[in-house]
Amino acid sequence: TWMLTAAMHRLVWRPYAVARAFRRQGIRGPPYRFYVGNNEESKALRVATADDVLDLRSHDIIPRVLPQYKAWMASYGKVFLSWAGHTPALWVGDHEMVKQILANKAGVYRKPDPGPSILALMGRGLVFADGEQWTRHRRVVHPAFTMDKIKMMAKTMAECADEVVGTWEARAAAADGGGVARVENIGQEFVELTADVISHTAFGSRYREGKEVFLAQRELQYMVFSSMNNAGIPFPGLDYLPNKTNVRRWQLTKKVRGTLMAIIRDRQAAAKDARGYGDDLLGLMLEANAPTGTGGQRAAMSMDEIIDECKTFFFAGHETTAHLLTWAVFLLGTHPEWQRKLREEVLRECGGTAMPLSGDSVKKLKLTTMVLYETLRLYGAVIMLARRAGADGELGGLKIPKGTMMMIPLAMMHRDEDVWGADAGEFNPERFRDGVGRAAKHPSAMLAFSAGPRSCIGQDFAMLEAKATLATILRRFEFEVAPEYVHAPADFLTLQPKCGLPILLKLLDH
Ligand code: HEM
Numbered sequence: 001t002w003m004l005t006a007a008m009h010r011l012v013w014r015p016y017a018v019a020r021a022f023r024r025q026g027i028r029g030p031p032y033r034f035y036v037g038n039n040e041e042s043k044a045l046r047v048a049t050a051d052d053v054l055d056l057r058s059h060d061i062i063p064r065v066l067p068q069y070k071a072w073m074a075s076y077g078k079v080f081l082s083w084a085g086h087t088p089a090l091w092v093g094d095h096e097m098v099k100q101i102l103a104n105k106a107g108v109y110r111k112p113d114p115g116p117s118i119l120a121l122m123g124r125g126l127v128f129a130d131g132e133q134w135t136r137h138r139r140v141v142h143p144a145f146t147m148d149k150i151k152m153m154a155k156t157m158a159e160c161a162d163e164v165v166g167t168w169e170a171r172a173a174a175a176d177g178g179g180v181a182r183v184e185n186i187g188q189e190f191v192e193l194t195a196d197v198i199s200h201t202a203f204g205s206r207y208r209e210g211k212e213v214f215l216a217q218r219e220l221q222y223m224v225f226s227s228m229n230n231a232g233i234p235f236p237g238l239d240y241l242p243n244k245t246n247v248r249r250w251q252l253t254k255k256v257r258g259t260l261m262a263i264i265r266d267r268q269a270a271a272k273d274a275r276g277y278g279d280d281l282l283g284l285m286l287e288a289n290a291p292t293g294t295g296g297q298r299a300a301m302s303m304d305e306i307i308d309e310c311k312t313f314f315f316a317g318h319e320t321t322a323h324l325l326t327w328a329v330f331l332l333g334t335h336p337e338w339q340r341k342l343r344e345e346v347l348r349e350c351g352g353t354a355m356p357l358s359g360d361s362v363k364k365l366k367l368t369t370m371v372l373y374e375t376l377r378l379y380g381a382v383i384m385l386a387r388r389a390g391a392d393g394e395l396g397g398l399k400i401p402k403g404t405m406m407m408i409p410l411a412m413m414h415r416d417e418d419v420w421g422a423d424a425g426e427f428n429p430e431r432f433r434d435g436v437g438r439a440a441k442h443p444s445a446m447l448a449f450s451a452g453p454r455s456c457i458g459q460d461f462a463m464l465e466a467k468a469t470l471a472t473i474l475r476r477f478e479f480e481v482a483p484e485y486v487h488a489p490a491d492f493l494t495l496q497p498k499c500g501l502p503i504l505l506k507l508l509d510h
Pocket residue numbers: 126127128138312313316317318320321324380381382385386447448449450453454455456457458459461462
């Protein structure tokens with residue numbers, strides 16, 4: 001009886017009460033439908049489903065979700081009520097209200113509960129931590145991501161990029177007719193590259209083991225996404241059944257934990273022998289975590305919490321950056337005038353291929369930065385943020401009942417003509433010439449890395465990595481998008497080209 005009452009409360013009464021509270025305040029939205037399986041509307045709105053991962057079918061955000069969202073905005077305004085599975089969700093596309101949600105001064109808005117399978121993948125690292133746990137973790141992880149520390153990692157980033165770009169160069173040099181290499185899906189190569197970068201920058205000399213952890217994480221990620229419930233009805237017990245998938249999931253989780261624990265213990269031992277923690281992400285984090293003084297203080301984060309943060313580096317930090325690079329290459333491949341400008345800038349600020357790239361030279365690439373921001377605006381990897389009201393709140397005069405799910409549609413807000421101007425749908429990096437805060441009518445219009453206290457901790461890292469990689473490519477090649485490319489941006493938790501991005505690279509000195 002108790003379980004039935006709890007389920008009824010969760011599935012029926014609470015959603016009903018939340019929806020009624022908004023209807024009473026005049027908030028409307030598209031009519032409720034019970035979304036199951038192939039329902040077209042559901043597929044256009046859901047963030048990722050098993051079907052998407054298995055056969056890459058749906059979620060063409062530009063052709064499908066955007067017109068749908070625009071039509072709803074025209075009917076209901078920038079704040080409306082829709083349904084995420086069995087839960088009513090308040091869609092908030094108003095920049096000022098979103099700024100308040102993300103600033104979260106009253107501490108009301110929390111991350112939605114990720115569920116056991118996502119937790120197995122990432123743990124409760126920064127992305128999913130909340131309250132006191134988040135404050136404590138952020139304090140320890142932050143020192144690893146300050147600009148002076150990250151700048152020192154530029155050399156490693158450039159070396160990893162050199163290795164990948166070097167293979168393209170060799171292929172182009174050996175090609176019949178001379179100088180052109182075709183890369184079938186450059187996005188995939190960027191995923192491998194960014195995985196290498198994060199393995200090196202997080203674990204230094206232990207990067208090989210770090211990479212093994214990463215491979216196990218990747219397998220876990222596919223398992224988690226392909227087992228996501230398509231109908232949106234929660235069956236909490238399924239994740240604990242000892243079936244084949246769950247057993248493999250447990251094995252992988254154990255391997256990830258075991259390997260990370262061995263690396264961390266080694267570092268702690270090295271620090272005791274006065275060899276230091278190391279200047280990679282893990283070392284910097286452990287140093288910030290170490291108890292100071294002689295008073296017997298305890299470390300801020302436990303072993304399990306450090307492991308969760310390492311998992312989070314992989315998960316949050318590599319595919320996102322890979323997609324940024326992929327979309328930047330797509331946009332530069334289709335806008336040759338910008339490609340030429342960027343190449344001139346790279347050669348001017350960083351010199352030719354004989355000059356190693358440094359953090360300082362890469363930081364000077366202003367036009368490249370503008371292009372990357374414009375790429376993030378149009379094709380940012382994260383297209384939607386979700387928050388849950390942990391207590392009753394107030395937002396722009398609207399009462400928000402406890403338990404409300406809130407969706408913040410970043411991709412749509414990045415194309416809002418009221419805020420970005422009539423050319424919001426076009427590629428125009430010039431809008432970022434005077435900085436991110438002045439690119440649009442609202443100072444926090446650019447939300448690709450989110451905003452406020454929970455904004456992306458790795459944004460400088462990602463931008464530096466993307467700049468170092470683009471500079472490495474631009475110094476060696478002219479490139480264009482191959483004619484077979486099909487434009488279908490698709491959201492599999494992160495926005496990527498559904499059919500890959502084939503690129504033709506032409507060696508510059510041929
Ligand atoms: C282009 C690349 C990237 C994009 C577009 C991106 C985007 C974002 C966004 C939108 C959030 C907020 C998520 C939310 O509030 O639900 C976020 C958070 C986060 N990102 Fe990134 N990210 C990128 C790269 C990175 C990198 C390279 C790292 C680390 C190596 C990283 C680590 C994190 C972490 C730890 C958080 C959680 C921060 C917190 O809640 O305190 N990200 N990122």
